Amino acid sequence: MQINVAVVNAFVDGAADTGAAMNGAALENTIGGNPAGVVLDADSLTSIQKREIARKVGLSETAFVSKSSVADFKLEFFTPTRQIAHCGHATIATFSYLAEQGLVPAANTSKETIDGCRSIRMQNGFAYMEQLKPKYIDVTEDETAILKSLRLAGGSVTVAPIIANTGNSFVLVGVRDLETLKRIQPDQILIEELSEKWDLIGFYVFAQETCHAGRDASARMFAPRYGIQEESATGMAAGPLASFLHDHLGIHKRAFEIEQGYCMPNPSPSCIHVSLEKSGTQITSLSAGGRGVLSRMLQIEIDATL
Template sequence: MKTYFVDSFTNEKFKGNPAAVCIVENDIEEKAMQNIATEIGFSETAFIKKISDNSYSIRFFTPKMEIPLCGHATLASSKIIFDTTSLTKIVFVNINNVELVIEKSGTKIKMQFPVYETEEIEVPQNMLTALGINEIVNKRYSPNNKIILIEIKDTKTLADLRPDFLSLVNSYEGINGVLVTAQSESIDFDFHYRYFWPWAGTNEDPVTGGIQTFLTKYWATKLNKNKLNAFQSSARTGKMNTELNDNKVFIYGEAVTVFEGVFKN
């Protein structure tokens, strides 16, 4: 099974978010996919299988579990297909039969994702303590993603967060992660964010695209603009452009392939 390592949402090797992409020729068991994802250890490993000339099934596994949607692993998979075929537009179909339309857009790859609503939620104090947050601006919840959104007042506080992950996991049940975000003080970006998800994946995801299914609409509404520049202030850092249009979110990003090999049976 051909396997690639790709750094997503960056144009530099060893930056952005690494994802593994496995090209599946024949069906394999979920247990095998989970074992491979756990062995590789990246926040996500994508398994893609050709359905027709320009459509592929795609499944995402963290080291702990399968998840329905992942932005950076979709970008990584698109990068591999565009680099190894003559296609300029493809459609991925995920485990929930959601179609993700992907196309080349200059030097970047444009991904079309659904938009999900958020709702009010109470965030317990022990979660804020575990995150190291003393003051919040707003809090929301994405039921589709099972992710809590917390807005804080400045990007420096965001970048300096050093969560107690054991306490964080014990502070709440039944979610996949916590997204912390702040409005940017820089003219280069509209908002910054970090994503912590020890419940379902790794402690912190370096660069996260899937959360734009609700985060782009959150900031588009707040800032009254539909085109936004986002910065993820993790240790590896990453950036992307997003656009809210007709209840869809478009995510623009670049990716760099860093490894190609074969996973043996």
């Protein structure tokens, strides 16, 4: 059975032109962003087939689009090893591709997932996905192990580890500057062990120094528990980070821009826009968004009997 897969780069950073360089290193990915697989008309595919397709596509996540009775679209997300409830960059990739194909019925649309429905907004060529109000969990008991997993000395850390969740849980760790962020060489085995213990998607490490003026943070994301050594844009992590910057670091804005992908060994520049909804000083909900660009089409062959 032949399956058509669109590879769409999500959260492509419009401020990063293809000729730019990061600290003197040429950018490897001339589009930038975080690529996700998108499969339309996936209603007849089994979970085993979807997992096999995701494995063969080989990207951090592949989204499968089916009909829904409770939203405009049903989305299921698979890494090469398992299904996950939500995926920010694959959501942005999917709705950008659906809009390009003329399939999005209105600017305000929606997705059904295994964890409920979420609102999606299309605006000025960007797709925005709804997230929940933030929750925070203290991880002081594992602070030493978390810093060890990132091979960070205490003096290079400006924000102690904390878990933040707006739908998925991530450990946030703040470091001194971009150079510190770039030098991180993670212990993926230890990160996976800690992620399993705390039921995390992964670690989101950030610096408030940024590559482009006016941005709020630059970040890296490690999620070996889900088969992701590092990815270049993570919408479901940028939301918690923006919330943390607002709630704990006193940056009381409604709109944040989070860079990602610049400090990877092979840079792939990305930018995630986060918009907060507030009642007084309290965040009630938020949305993370960006633009998606079709990179290429793949044709994957799988066993129809799976």
